[in-house]
Amino acid sequence: MEMILNENDLVVGAKFKNGTIQDYVDDTNTYGLVRIEESYANWFLFNKDESEDDLQELYKKVLKEEHFIHNDFGEEIVVFNKVGDKSFEEFVKTIDDYLNDELGTIV
Template sequence: MEMILNENDLVVGARFENGTIQDYVDEKKIYGLIRIEDSTANWFLFNKEESGEDLQKLYKKVLKEEHFIENDFGEEIVIFNKKGTQPFEAFINKIDEYLGDEMGSFI
């Protein structure tokens, strides 16, 4: 996975063999976008205790739509607005890999 950096050398996404992932694609910097081959989905990390008001509202809205949530020790990876043929699990696997690589770059 090749990390994408912004002008301040902060990780803001990544490229991988068959797609890309971005941390934020909205004005409020609440959710990101992941693309695998012909499929896309929006995603964000959510923690019931620590997430801000905008993220809390989005979470409640997403629960009413088609979505997938992977609970990762109290922090949830939330995927919504999926389009295309890739299953939710493929998105989760890439997001997990991305988050693991991103954390590894800080250590």
């Protein structure tokens, strides 16, 4: 994965072999976008006890729509607004790889 940096040299996404991932694509910086080939979905990380109010509200809204949640020891990867033929699991794997890669560059 090739990290995408903003003007302050902070990681805001990544490019990989068959797609891209971005941390935030909305005006309030609550969710990102992941694209694999011609499929795409929105995503965010959620922690019931620690997430801000705007994420709590988005989480409640997403639960009423088609979504997928992968619980990773209390922090959830939430995927929603999926378009295309890629599975939710493929999106979660890509997001998880990105997060692990991002943590590796910080350390």
